[in-house]
Amino acid sequence: MNTTDTAPIGKVVRSTLLARGAEIIVGGVLLFAAVNKLLCPGCFVSAILGFKILPHVLINPFAVVLPWVEIVCGVCLIVATANWRSAARWLAAALFAALVIAVVQALIRGLGITCGCFGPYWQTSLATTLVLDIVLLALLFIPIKQG
Amino acid sequence: MKIPVRILILVAIAMVAGIVANTIHPRGIRLVGNWSDPDQALYKTVAGPEDPAYAGPERAAEAYSSKCCVFIDASNRDVFEKGHIPGAVNIPFYEDTQKQLDTLESTMKDKEMIVYCEGPECESGLLLARALKEIEFQVEIFYGGMARWRATGMPVEKGASPKDTPVKTK
Numbered sequence: 001m002n003t004t005d006t007a008p009i010g011k012v013v014r015s016t017l018l019a020r021g022a023e024i025i026v027g028g029v030l031l032f033a034a035v036n037k038l039l040c041p042g043c044f045v046s047a048i049l050g051f052k053i054l055p056h057v058l059i060n061p062f063a064v065v066l067p068w069v070e071i072v073c074g075v076c077l078i079v080a081t082a083n084w085r086s087a088a089r090w091l092a093a094a095l096f097a098a099l100v101i102a103v104v105q106a107l108i109r110g111l112g113i114t115c116g117c118f119g120p121y122w123q124t125s126l127a128t129t130l131v132l133d134i135v136l137l138a139l140l141f142i143p144i145k146q147g
Numbered sequence: 148m149k150i151p152v153r154i155l156i157l158v159a160i161a162m163v164a165g166i167v168a169n170t171i172h173p174r175g176i177r178l179v180g181n182w183s184d185p186d187q188a189l190y191k192t193v194a195g196p197e198d199p200a201y202a203g204p205e206r207a208a209e210a211y212s213s214k215c216c217v218f219i220d221a222s223n224r225d226v227f228e229k230g231h232i233p234g235a236v237n238i239p240f241y242e243d244t245q246k247q248l249d250t251l252e253s254t255m256k257d258k259e260m261i262v263y264c265e266g267p268e269c270e271s272g273l274l275l276a277r278a279l280k281e282i283e284f285q286v287e288i289f290y291g292g293m294a295r296w297r298a299t300g301m302p303v304e305k306g307a308s309p310k311d312t313p314v315k316t317k
Contacts, residue, residue, distance in 0.1 A: 041169065041176045042193035046270040049189060056182040060192070064178060068165035072157050087153030112223045112265060114241065120274065123241060 015142075022139040023085060026092060027077030029136060034070035036119030041067075047116020051102045052109070069095065089140050096137040103130045186267045186291040194288075199276040202261050202287040204299050207232075211301065216259040219279070220308075221271040222293070230303040232263070232296055237308035240264075240271035244278065252282060260286045266294030 037044045045063045048054060054062060069091065076088035099117070103126050106113060115129040124132070169175040174195055182188045190201050202210070210216040211232065218235035220227050227237040238247045260279060264272035267290055276288040289296075297303060 038168070038172070041172060041174055042195070043270060043273075045176060045180075046189065046193045046273065049267070050269060056180065056185065060176055060178055060180045063176060064169045065162050065165040068161040068168065069158060071164070072161045076157065083148070083150075084153060084157075087150050087157060090150060091154050091157055112226050112271075113269065116270070120270070125241075 019142045022142045023077040023089070026136050026139050027074040027088075030070040030074035030077070030092060033118050034067040034074065036122055037067040037070075037116075038119075040120050043120040044116060047113070050111060050113035050116065051106055052111065053102055053105065066095075093137060093140050096133050096140070099133050100130065100137070103133065186295060189267050190288070190290040193270075193273060198273070199262070199280050199286045199288045202289045204289075204291055204295050206287070207261060207263070207289045207291075207296065208299065208301060210259075210261055216261045216287075217255060218289075219260050219262045219275065220293075221262060221264045221275040222269070224307070226265055228305065228307055230293060230297070230305055231308075232293070233302055233304040235304075235308070238275060240275045240278075244275070248278060248282065251279075251284075256284070258285075260284055261289050262286055263289040263292040263296070266292045 041063055044067070045059055048059050048063055073088045073092045073095070076084050077092065080088065103115070107126050107130070114123045114125060117124060117129055166178070169178070176192050180188050180192055186203070187201065194201070207218075211218070218232045220231045220235045220237045221240040222231075222237070223239045223241065224237060227235075227239070231237065236251075238244065238251070262272050262276040262279065264270075264275075269292060272288055272290070272292060276286050279286045291298075293303075
């Protein structure tokens with residue numbers, strides 16, 4: 001086996017490892033965020049209200065379900081098979097994209113709030129949230145080379 | 148199975164898990180809140196039994212006229228300067244709170260306090276009230292905050308918080 005044969009395989013392995021690493025990092029962040037939200041569900045209601053985008057009637061159901069969407073996504077990204085990871089990646093991307101919109105509108109409207117993304121004990125400013133959100137979104141789309 | 152179908156399955160699992168977990172969670176919330184009085188609805192949704200007591204707009208107005216209590220505004224400085232309850236002390240919850248709590252502890256330990264922030268949607272008032280209660284202040288939370296105070300036609304003061312000047316109370 002010469003080096004020209006092994007180089008593409010090496011690239012594929014590296015790319016796969018990179019993409020898996022990214023999925024595990026994003027999955028871990030989602031699980032961390034969900035667990036912290038579940039420590040105080042009511043505090044998450046307050047955080048959602050602060051963004052002033054959801055009608056009141058949707059706030060409680062959203063607060064109940066969203067942390068579990070994060071848990072399901074996080075678990076899938078870390079341990080599921082490729083097909084389910086792919087679905088979780090799109091779902092997580094939708095969550096991050098929605099959060100980008102929520103944060104940007106809050107910044108434009110000058111709402112004096114923090115994100116509430118990591119529950120009441122880990123406060124993150126809107127600017128920090130926006131940067132983190134974009135980084136996570138980018139991590140989700142590190143392509144896996146097929147060789 | 149196509150990706151959109153898998154996504155729907157993941158969301159369905161999350162919905163079922165969320166509803167079940169909320170039912171057995173010791174601090175679970177109502178799935179449908181009664182928002183006819185948003186201030187109280189949010190307070191009841193957010194606060195636990197160990198949290199500071201609720202002060203409605205009437206209680207806040209009564210405390211203001213009787214000067215029985217110190218009002219503590221947890222908003223950011225720029226929000227505070229645009230308008231606050233006259234005589235309120237500004238302790239921006241997200242800015243060096245510990246130092247300010249230490250100052251309060253040495254100057255106002257015996258005072259009753261009512262904490263508020265911009266309106267019923269902000270969480271800084273509740274978080275600050277919890278921190279104050281933890282260090283054994285007598286504290287209530289005016290959940291409607293400045294939004295409700297303004298709506299009831301009460302007087303509003305503008306400008307910065309007087310530094311290191313404890314508010315005079317009877």
